Amino acid sequence: MNYSRQRAEVLDQIREHEDHPTADVIFAELRQKDPSISLATVYRNLKLLSDLGEIRKLSFVSGADHFDSTIKPHYHFVCERCGKVYDIPMKVAEALDSEAEMYIPGAITGHDLVFRGICDECGALEGSRDSQK
Amino acid sequence: MNYSRQRAEVLDQIREHEDHPTADVIFAELRQKDPSISLATVYRNLKLLSDLGEIRKLSFVSGADHFDSTIKPHYHFVCERCGKVYDIPMKVAEALDSEAEMYIPGAITGHDLVFRGICDECGALEGSRDSQK
DNA sequence: TTATGTGCAAATCATTTGCAAGATC
């Protein structure tokens, strides 16, 4: 047989997200279905699954790591206000890698591209109610 | 007058690095010159200086945040083996922002591009002594 | 003399780990 019950639950739960949840979000959601699951197990399985290449760990947001169920390379957008992470379905520019390789003392295997800005949700809030801190 | 002694020390110390040190590296170095400076002060001033735009906080490396004395937008290379962060002096592709904007629900203000790979130092180690682990 | 900044220690947050008990082969 394959994955333990908990391991499968963690993987399933991530796959239900189009966004990219953090470990504690996954944990909170799983707790509903499986009140005995522990946070350590969630962390252990997130690590294991991303080592196996089943999911991808996103470390580029400040604070907690996010997890992505899509392993195929793609770009992201992070809202600077709310911190949400969205996928961007644009084409990955492999040409960038070879261009960069000319400038650096090493071999490039890939790149992460993260766009920053304000998502429409946060932008709308600000537009309607006047903007401030 | 302007910055407190400690604040100025922190800023100076970062500016002495071509690489991108973490808070505890800065702290350890400053301790030599100024044995009474505290880690909390280093953190407080790093935060303040990056809020002021004097330095830039890099959150895209796993683990501790790194700090960059160059505020002008530029790209980075992170060695997956040793974790070192290098600058890449290639041209920033602003065109990417407008391209991405067509795909997402929000306004883009910029992007971070981080190349991953193995730096020559780490590559050499591996090449000479055979690779394993 | 009011605001600002500091050092220290305790607090917080994200994540990892040791260990005894549980599940699986």
Added chain:
DNA sequence: GATCTTGCAAATGATTTGCACATAA
């Protein structure tokens, strides 16, 4: 029964915060 996993609690690492004292405008 050996091995892999779990849940729990304690440990760790990075960063922040409360507070009394120091410093500066």
